[in-house]
Amino acid sequence: MELKFTRNDILSMERFYRVHLINSLSGYKSSHLIGTVSPNGVYNLAIFNSVIHIGANPPMMGVLIRPHTIPRHTYENLKRTGTFTINHVPIDRIKDAHQTSAKYDASVSEFEACGFTPQLISGFDSPFVGEASIKIGLTYAEEHLIAANQTILVVGQIEHLYLPQSALAPSGHVDIDQCGSAAVCGLDTYYEGKQIFRLSYARPNEEIREI
Amino acid sequence: MELKFTRNDILSMERFYRVHLINSLSGYKSSHLIGTVSPNGVYNLAIFNSVIHIGANPPMMGVLIRPHTIPRHTYENLKRTGTFTINHVPIDRIKDAHQTSAKYDASVSEFEACGFTPQLISGFDSPFVGEASIKIGLTYAEEHLIAANQTILVVGQIEHLYLPQSALAPSGHVDIDQCGSAAVCGLDTYYEGKQIFRLSYARPNEEIREI
Numbered sequence: 001m002e003l004k005f006t007r008n009d010i011l012s013m014e015r016f017y018r019v020h021l022i023n024s025l026s027g028y029k030s031s032h033l034i035g036t037v038s039p040n041g042v043y044n045l046a047i048f049n050s051v052i053h054i055g056a057n058p059p060m061m062g063v064l065i066r067p068h069t070i071p072r073h074t075y076e077n078l079k080r081t082g083t084f085t086i087n088h089v090p091i092d093r094i095k096d097a098h099q100t101s102a103k104y105d106a107s108v109s110e111f112e113a114c115g116f117t118p119q120l121i122s123g124f125d126s127p128f129v130g131e132a133s134i135k136i137g138l139t140y141a142e143e144h145l146i147a148a149n150q151t152i153l154v155v156g157q158i159e160h161l162y163l164p165q166s167a168l169a170p171s172g173h174v175d176i177d178q179c180g181s182a183a184v185c186g187l188d189t190y191y192e193g194k195q196i197f198r199l200s201y202a203r204p205n206e207e208i209r210e211i
Numbered sequence: 212m213e214l215k216f217t218r219n220d221i222l223s224m225e226r227f228y229r230v231h232l233i234n235s236l237s238g239y240k241s242s243h244l245i246g247t248v249s250p251n252g253v254y255n256l257a258i259f260n261s262v263i264h265i266g267a268n269p270p271m272m273g274v275l276i277r278p279h280t281i282p283r284h285t286y287e288n289l290k291r292t293g294t295f296t297i298n299h300v301p302i303d304r305i306k307d308a309h310q311t312s313a314k315y316d317a318s319v320s321e322f323e324a325c326g327f328t329p330q331l332i333s334g335f336d337s338p339f340v341g342e343a344s345i346k347i348g349l350t351y352a353e354e355h356l357i358a359a360n361q362t363i364l365v366v367g368q369i370e371h372l373y374l375p376q377s378a379l380a381p382s383g384h385v386d387i388d389q390c391g392s393a394a395v396c397g398l399d400t401y402y403e404g405k406q407i408f409r410l411s412y413a414r415p416n417e418e419i420r421e422i
Binding site: 001002003004005006007010011013015016017018019020021022023024025026027028029030031032049050051052053054055056057058059060061062064086088091094095098099100101102103104105108113134136141142144146147148149151153155157158159160161162163164165166168169171172173174175176177181182183185186188189190191192193194195196197198199200201202203204206208211 | 224232240260297
């Protein structure tokens, strides 16, 4: 049976029910760990389900950050240093990655609390996640405040990219199922992906092919 | 073996290689069909891999649209009517959904060309996709121009939501693997998701549980 909800139905839902429902609607998402460093040199690590592709040329990625009405360590740190890292969550470390969402004090490193290894490179302040198969280092480029709910889209420029050679196809496509990257839907439900097919470039009146 | 690329390495890559590589880095994404209506009453349908969750209260979703340097029917239509629909791509119709990305003339309805059924409701201009298990009707709320590459983040307010009752968990979470929704990575590689587990809310010094 198909259910129908209007905006008013949604607005009158119990808060957490609504959070789970509306967060599910965007469907499958990737789960990423974002690494930053605090003014006191503490390596901060936090899980985000809101990383998006912005563009390939120049290479940019974005992340939507919840309203800055309470301390947001990731946001504050990335603004201060101008750098952050985006790291794919490995399927065999999902629970530890999820644990980084706990409200730790700013003096605690989630790398240490959740068992991840900070990996540093010369000339770049923010730590990468040693356990991640795909690791991306970015510099802060711009941000946009969403008026409707005060969330902030942070856009970063890709400066450093690490990935396993075995997952890189001749076309440039990365087989993320081979990388062991996790998928997520909503706030807390994790998935693994199974490739169905890759499809040819679509043109009017031409049949799509598996390639 | 781990490969390393710097920003300059990426900028000097062949164009399509770079497009595939950088588009893969955000990992698993959901694939959605966006429905709009043209000034001449043609039902437009286009696949997007860039739909994101914006917030639950008020309920909002967004979509990142490529630069408006060539005609972008979806963008032009949604600006004109102030409405658009977001519909999950059913796994058994991925090839038809992918085909909507072909550059059809504005006089052609991709619903018709690709075999989808426009579903209309009273008082809402844009068509839903009859074949989709999850269908969302939105009104235009705001937009943000990304300075770095002229892409546009369009934010919409959820007005109407249709989903199968069987997929709605008591928590409000939607089991999208039960909905038969497709996942995608990059531009053209499609996946199905297999649920691993749902995890408890994380708190410092408390063990994460499967729930």
